[in-house]
Every structure is written in structure tokens, then in C-alpha cells.
Amino acid sequence: MAADRVTEMKVAHLHPDQVQRYEQLHRDIPAGNERHMREAGIVSLRIFREGLTLFMIVESDPSLALPDRVIDHELEEAWHRLTGECFSKTWRDASEIYQLHREDSKA
Template identity: 90%
Template sequence: MAANRVTEIKVAHLHPDQVERYEQLHRDIPAGNEQHMREAGIISLRIFREGLTLFMVVESDPSLALPDRVIDHELEEEWHRLTGECFTSIWWDASEIYKLHREDSKA
């Protein structure tokens, strides 16, 4: 059901001395955090880095979000605290300025 998919691009900047720490945190993401993302309807979340700039691509489908999901707020707050210390500027939305779309063709 690609019609329900939403793609978001976010950008953030790291402190120069926090690059390795930020990458290390993402090599060992707590299972609970990943579960929260899946239960929120996230299909794919990817983070790219160029120098000190991070780009996050999030594909989600709101129809896949569990309406009665239970969030461990302490776990989420700790994750945001740990990763947040790495940023000079935290995630903001990138603006789409161009899109090439290929229509599915049926032969």
C-alpha cells in the first residue's frame, strides 16, 4: 500500500568531537527504541553523514502504526538525551525542491 507511505528528510549537524560517539550510539540502538519506531509505522529509517552534517530519510505508513502501543518514555528520553548531546543543531525538515517520478507501466 504505497499510497499511505510518507517520506520525510531531516537534517542535523554534529559537534566535531561527537561524530564517533554518535556513530557508536547507532551501532548499539536499544531494541526498545527500534520497537517504538516500528510500532509508530516506520518502514525504513536511514541516516547518512557527510562531514558534520546528518541526513535522515524516514519512510512511514501511518496505517501501520499501532493505535494502542505502549511507549517507554524513560527509554526514549534517555536516547534523546544521549544523541542530543552530539548535536550543534538538532533535526529539522528538509524542503523538497524536485521530484522525478516514474509511473508504473503495465506491458
């Protein structure tokens, strides 16, 4: 199953006066938003911050996405309105330039 996983890295930047608001929004993410992400096949979503720069690592497995899921556009739009005001630069893909894997040891 792990072979089906997809890892994405995204980067965004916050307005200096929006850091606390952005972090507060993520302390209180509505259950519907989290359910929506799980139904899309997201296995792990992590956001890190260094100064005003955000780094998001998303691991998803398309085989875990509900095939007949209904996308709640109102839910998504409401979340994007809330968080969108915090960004000076919105999420964009980061390019992977290196990868190190641990080899399975055959003892």
C-alpha cells in the same frame, strides 16, 4: 499500501568531537528503541553523514502504527539525552523541492 506512506527528510549537524560517539551509539541501538519506532509505523529510517552534516530519511505508514501502543517516554528521553549532546544543530525538517517518479509501464 504504498500510497499511505509518508517520507520525511531531516537535517542535523554534529559537534566535530562527537562524530565517533554518534556513530557508535547507532551501531548499538537498543532493541526497545527499534521496536518503539516500528510500533509507530516507521517502515524505513536511514541516516547518512557528510562531514558534520547528518541526513535522515524516514518512511512511515500510519496504517501500520499500533493503534493502542504505549509510548515509552523514559526510553525516548534516554535516547535523546545520549544523542542530543552530539548535536551542534538538532534535527529539523528539510523541504522537498523536486521529485522524480518512475512511470509504470503498460506493455
